[in-house]
Amino acid sequence: MKRIFLLLTFMLSFVQLRADEGMWLMTMIKRLNGVDLKKQGLKLTPEEIYSVNNSSLKDAIVQFGGGCTAEMVSKEGLLFTNHHCGYGQIAALSTPEKDHLTNGFWAMKKSEELPAKGLSVRFLVRMDDVTKRINDKLNNNMSADQRKEIIDAEYKAIQTENSENGKYSVVVRDFFNGNEFYYFVYQDFKDVRLVGTPPNALGKFGGDTDNWEWPRHTADFSVFRVYADANGNPAEYSPNNVPMKPKHALPISLKGYKPGDFAMIVGFPGRTNRYLTSFGIEQMVNKDYPAWVEASKLAMDVMKKYMDADQATKLN
Structure with missing residues (x-):
């Protein structure tokens, strides 16, 4: 009974620290x-x-x-x-x-x-949802290449419309695995x-x-x-x-x-990667990440050898 009480006390101590997802x-x-x-x-x-x-x-x-x-x-x-x-x-x-x-x-x-x-340094001027605009030009009978061609064309059109002749940088991105599209207008200093x-x-x-x-x-x-x-x-x-x-x-x-x-x-x-499937997580944890860590270590070991020998090389 004492163990249960201690466990419950331990769990309750974290209640006020709960963070909502999003x-x-x-x-x-x-x-x-x-x-x-x-x-x-x-x-x-x-x-x-x-x-x-x-x-x-x-x-x-x-x-x-x-x-x-x-x-x-x-x-x-x-x-x-x-x-x-x-x-x-x-x-x-x-x-x-x-x-x-x-x-x-x-x-x-x-x-x-x-x-x-x-x-x-990039300042956000505004952003907007262009999901309907792009989806209205797509249909389920298109090939992947046709879909990409139409989306790319709309990206370029949106960038041209909002850049004000180069005053702003305009970026268009898809979100939620291609289900929504937004453009972002920036000013770069x-x-x-x-x-x-x-x-x-x-x-x-x-x-x-x-x-x-x-x-x-x-x-x-x-x-x-x-x-x-x-x-x-x-x-x-x-x-x-x-x-x-x-x-x-x-x-x-x-x-x-x-x-x-x-x-x-x-x-x-x-x-x-918050929307990654369990299969995607398994791939990253067991395949992608170990290979990345191994390759990174090989490269960093070579760089460290020369960085330790010369401060100018280290700074560059």
């Missing part, structure tokens, strides 16, 4: 039951999360370097991202004599910020500069093994600033560029949090 595009937030989200503690309205006509959360959450998420935290273009997201740029800006990756770096004024060559980073020993502590684990004892962050031309438009690097003014920046609170506070994650995940 991954949604920002436009889908209106599909959710706002009342239920409010009961759970969400204090934002759907319009404050995603709006085309007004500033909203979407304007502060940006795609960093084509594969990471960052957040705008000031009206002067300042952004925070993970250290491992800025890792490549920090390394590229380092030399054996000025090794910012190993020693860290902090710009005390804007003129000391370091231009990160080739780095861009290409003058991005390193503002600060902790030493690698802090920022990379625990490595990718600890990524997304909790608690994680690390300083996995880096700080950059986005610049624009005098009119606030994207521009290549120039000493005459000025800090970009985002439509919205996340306010910083020093109040902290308490148990039971609402939490959600907003960002740009690379992919999700």
Whole structure:
């Protein structure tokens, strides 16, 4: 009886930590039951999360370097991202004599910020559902090649219609295994500069093994600033560029949090396999992943040999 009581106590201790499942595009937030989200503690309205006509959360959450998420935290273009997201740029800006990756770096004024060559930050302007438009041109009698040809043609048409002669980047994607289609309109800023980073020993502590684990004892962050031309438009690097003014920046609170506070994650995940079948999972776990791990280890062992021998090679 004592064992049953202890087991029940152990299980109940996790009840308040339960997280509801779900991954949604920002436009889908209106599909959710706002009342239920409010009961759970969400204090934002759907319009404050995603709006085309007004500033909203979407304007502060940006795609960093084509594969990471960052957040705008000031009206002067300042952004925070993970250290491992800025890792490549920090390394590229380092030399054996000025090794910012190993020693860290902090710009005390804007003129000391370091231009990160080739780095861009992507802002979401809007997104929309084009499922009906594309599905209306498809039928079950088409071959796979015919279907692909029609979908590709619609993708190109949608991109042309919404790019405003190259002002915006337009991406069209299928979701839910090809059952829904959405397009995304982005604005890309290409003058991005390193503002600060902790030493690698802090920022990379625990490595990718600890990524997304909790608690994680690390300083996995880096700080950059986005610049624009005098009119606030994207521009290549120039000493005459000025800090970009985002439509919205996340306010910083020093109040902290308490148990039971609402939490959600907003960002740009690379992919999700949440709808994978059991057969697909078996294939990945028993076949794909072991082969990938073995091949990666062979490559990394070769790279490490030369990186350990020369710091300049390691940084490059």
